[in-house]
Amino acid sequence: MSRPLLHVRDLTTTFTTSRGEVVSVDRVSFDLERGQTLGIVGESGSGKSVLGRTVMGLTSAAPNATVTGSVLFDGVDIANPDKKTRAQYLGARIAMIFQDPLSSLNPVKLIGVHITETLRRHDKSLSRQEARRRAIELLDTVRIPDPARRFGQYPHELSGGMRQRVGIAIALACRPQLLIADEPTTALDVTVQKHVLDLLGMLCEEQGMAMLLVSHDLGVVAGRSDKVAVMYAGRIQEEAVSSDFFRHQRHPYSQALLDAKPHLENPARAELVSIPGRPPDPAHRFPGCRFAPRCRFVQGRCREEEPSLESGGIPSHGAACFYPLDAVRSTQEVSI
């Protein structure tokens, strides 16, 4: 079997803060194959963005952050990249698109210049003319109409959806093998969200790119990811092939999250049925399962021991729960 493009093991990101040590990502492991999409979902504060940024090598540069564990990208550990590795991989073989495209675009720089600069940073031999031609081609790839005219405009002259497409074009400029998309459509209205997400899926397919699709909304990853990983309080609580996951969830948190899913296709049903209680403060550690204080099925053991991600005999469908829903269901069936 060939090695996965991304092989993450026991990845842990800790921030030293005035409130103490904040463990935002805690012993996270997963694999991502070439051309596949892994959806990372969870409530706000569950550690999804920090995970994406850590895989991208952005957190290890922060003075108050410590990263342990490994992120093997095509066999090379990039968890704590040195300057040379950073230049070779980040923003080159791995690219990221952010939630708010405006914050990553310079308001006084033309759209085209954002792209040509990225192109020429990664290919020093590229002439200005060739960079311009490639930038217009990229704007066309991300379905921006009249790309030659848009090349010469400023970010504020474009709509939110267009700016996000520009963010995607910049990310694609170096032909990455892995794209990390952190809440790529949160700032957009519902119909534009769908177009941008469909576009990302199509580009992954056309270009054989792998993607980490980070979202608080299961509706965003449904139908657009090969695998789903559910994060809660820094840990992966459930991981499965998408079709299995959406057919049946094994972890009570995943089920609650699915019940709380806003409906992307039907904005009239966009209200959230929220999960009672709040996620734990990552600066405050306590024994047992992190979801125990909010879990409907909690039992004594859950408050004492931390469950690990186990498949419970169901191939490729792990849940970090002592009493996964499949077990609860079969006990109920037996007792009827």
Ligand SMILES: Nc1ncnc2c1ncn2[C@@H]1O[C@H](COP(=O)(O)OP(=O)(O)OP(=O)(O)O)[C@@H](O)[C@H]1O
């Ligand atoms: N630089 C930092 N210093 C200290 N704590 C941080 C830092 N960055 C993130 N955190 C903390 O790590 C936890 C996880 O944050 P993260 O942004 O990854 O959550 P998230 O799941 O992406 O949520 P959201 O969807 O709201 O962005 C939060 O408690 C956050 O406050």
